[in-house]
Amino acid sequence: MKLSRFARIVCFSIALTAGMLLAACQQHDExxxxxxxxxxxxxxxxxxxxxxDQGKTVTATDYSGKVTLLYFGYTHxxxxxxxxxxxxxVVMQRLGKLADGARILFVSVDPARDTPEALHAYVTAFDPHAIGLTGTPADIEALTKRYRAAFSREPDKSGGSYDVSHSSGIYIFDTSGHARLLATPDDAQDKLVHDLHLLLSPGGAT
Structure with missing residues (x-):
């Protein structure tokens, strides 16, 4: 996936959420x-x-009581x-024991190649708090639409390989499953650590 193409898909995702985020900014409390x-x-x-990534059917309720970070991507x-x-x-490491109350949900936008086994090997290589999730193409499309994310399969390369362009938002939900924060890979680790610390601390942030 070339940077320019990725930039276009990110801009598309930002456009989809512009109205929502504008409303949030207008109500911002210093x-x-x-x-x-x-x-x-x-x-x-x-x-x-x-x-x-264990081949088990799961729903959002299986992660009730955890702060969840939802991210759409793929193993290739x-x-x-x-x-x-x-x-x-690195953010999880900096949170220390508090990180045990968090889960990174890595949802594949490439279910044709990302089997549960492939996802498990991929996400656990990065962090023990990460869980790979997959489903039917219809399941994935419905979930991306729910959170106004975007993805598209690029034309096949020689040999049959292909890339998937996708938006890169990190959606953060509190222990009750309510959407609370939106991050991007460009956000400083200090910001993520600060806000996750608030959500994970006893009582959380309201």
């Missing part, structure tokens, strides 16, 4: 604790029915996915 983009009330609660991604997972791994 005293608010968040350093990331606050999307409380502007995105739906976490909801899905997919297959995890040449750049942004491994960089993002490495970025989140």
């Amino acid at each position: 005293a608010a604790p968040w350093q990331l983009t606050d999307i409380s009330g502007h995105m739906p609660d976490l909801s899905f029915r997919l297959t995890d 991604c040449p750049d942004v996915c491994p960089l993002t997972l490495a970025h989140l791994h």
